[in-house]
Amino acid sequence: MKVAPDPRLDALRGSAPRLNYNARSLAALENNPRCTLRAVLDASGSNKTAIAAHTGYPTQFGQSIFAITRGNNxxxxxxxxGCAELLRVLREVLELPIPEVGYRDLNDVGGASGLSVRYTETEKLLLAAARGDADGTLYDHPLLRLEVGGQPVFLEPDLVAFKFGAQFYVVEIKSFPIVDGQADTALVKSATTQACAYILALRTMLAAAGISNPDEIVSDKIVLIGPKNFTNRPTGAFVDARNQVKNLARQLARIERIGNQLDLLPEDLTFDLAEDKDGRPQRPRDELLDALDTVPAAYRPDCLNHCEMAxxxxxxxxxxxxxxxxGSTVTEPLGGIDTMTMALGLARGELEPNQEQIEMxxxxxxxxxxxxxxxxxxSTSMRSAR
Ligand code: SF4
Structure with missing residues (x-):
């Protein structure tokens, strides 16, 4: 069911042009589902980078140019x-009995690279494959689309989706190393969370075309490809993203109900920076800080990896x-103790614990x-050493 965008979101963004969701901002939803501030900033299409800078806390965000170049290479x-190395990994490492396959480059369609042309071509090819009219084909940079909060979001996966047997798999190609079949947990999570948005977009496309069982046709196992043991030779691993796909689907449904969260915020709230014609914010900083402070945020150290407001x-x-x-490794065992002051007061014996806090x-x-x-x-050892 299509949902019309809530007009209050435009007022929150103010005069700034709308920034749409992308794979990274959708992935961030799954990373911090409790945060209302992020939810309303993203849903309103506000520019978090500009807002964070005007508060006096600019964020250096994103990969270094060196990392981007390495990833692209x-x-x-x-x-x-025609993805010769990728095919070797799929056959040798992941033991997929893939016969000869076709390769379709969807970076452009006969030289046209507009979003709607590429989306239409992607849809045509993937639906044909899903109906069994094409098989075993690698699709390079297919263009997918999701409806999020009433806004279309184009997702251009940095990946290849391929159909093997009766299933589509999403393939993520990343430049971080896979050592003995294992990779950095945080990097894997970030790569697979983005891939979850592609899985949902693919399923949505199939469902809209009346193809039954899209959840089965599009696997929620992601094929992760990366350099093997710090060499340049690619290897691969399957990553089970079932729970992440479910979590992201829940978060997308929550965006459809963003009105419930807006109901709890002041009616005249806006994050408008009132920029002048040269793009310089004219809004007083303290006024913006007051506006942001009216929205509950749920900061945790992980925010530094995925949010401009961190x-x-x-x-x-x-x-x-x-x-x-x-961070949660410390806070989880301290359940019921919310602040540093309380934790330090209890540690020093200056505060009387309540019934729930006695053990802690x-x-x-x-x-x-x-x-x-x-x-x-x-200190005694240091004194004796002098
Ligand atoms: S930094 Fe974290 S707490 Fe702040 S808005 Fe972003 S997700 Fe929410």
Whole structure:
């Protein structure tokens, strides 16, 4: 069912041009589903980079030019000669019994590279494959589309989708190393979360064309391709993204209900920077800070990897003494203790724990005693060494 965009979102964005979702901002939804601030900034198409800079907390975000070049070169090498190296990995490493396959380059259609032309061609080819009129074909840079909060979002996967047997697989080509079949967990999560948006877009395309069982036809196993053991030779691994696909689908459904979150915000709220004709924000900084402070944020250290507002939110969380700045490995065991002040007060015995906090208060006092002993021992050793 199509949902019309909520007009209040335009007021939140103000005079700035709308920024649409992309694969990275959709992936970020899955990374921090509790954050209302991110949800309304993205849904309104606000420019988070400009807003963060005007608050005084600009974020250096994105890959270095060196990393981007390395990634592009690796992808080019994997796809050279009709994806010859990719086919070797799919056959040898992943043991997929792939016969001879076709290769379709969807970066342009007969020289035309407009979004709608490429989307139409992608749709035509993928639907033909799904109906069994084409088989075993690699599709280079297919253009997919998702409807998010009433807005069309074009997704141009940095990948190849291929049909093997009765299923489509999404292939992500990344330049981080896969060592003995394992790769950096955070990098894998970020790559696969983006791929989940492609899986949902593919399923949506098939469902809209009346093809039954799109959830089965498009596998939720992602094929991750990366350099093997720090060499330039590609290898691959399957990544099960079932839970991430479900989480992202839930978050997309939540965007359709963004009105519920807007209902809780002040009616005159806006993130408009009131830029002059040269693009310089004229809105007083304190006014913008006040506006942002009316929206609940759920900062955690992981935000530094995926959100332009991270330095701003970290400063707010620190100022509020929130334990969230430390990360979930510390905060989860401290359930029921929300702030640094409370944790330190209990550790020093200056605060009386309530019933739920008694056990944790004992552990905190014990940790504080051990720390004091260690500090004492190391100061004594330093004095004797002089
Ligand atoms: S940085 Fe701030 S706005 Fe972005 S996800 Fe984290 S808490 Fe939300």
């Amino acid at each position: 690796f992808e080019k090498m994997v796809k050279a000669n 330095f701003f939110c970290r400063s707010r969380a620190r100022a509020a003494g929130s334990l969230d700045v430390i 208060a004992v552990a905190l006092r014990h940790a504080a005693r051990l720390r004091a002993e260690l500090v004492d021992t190391s």
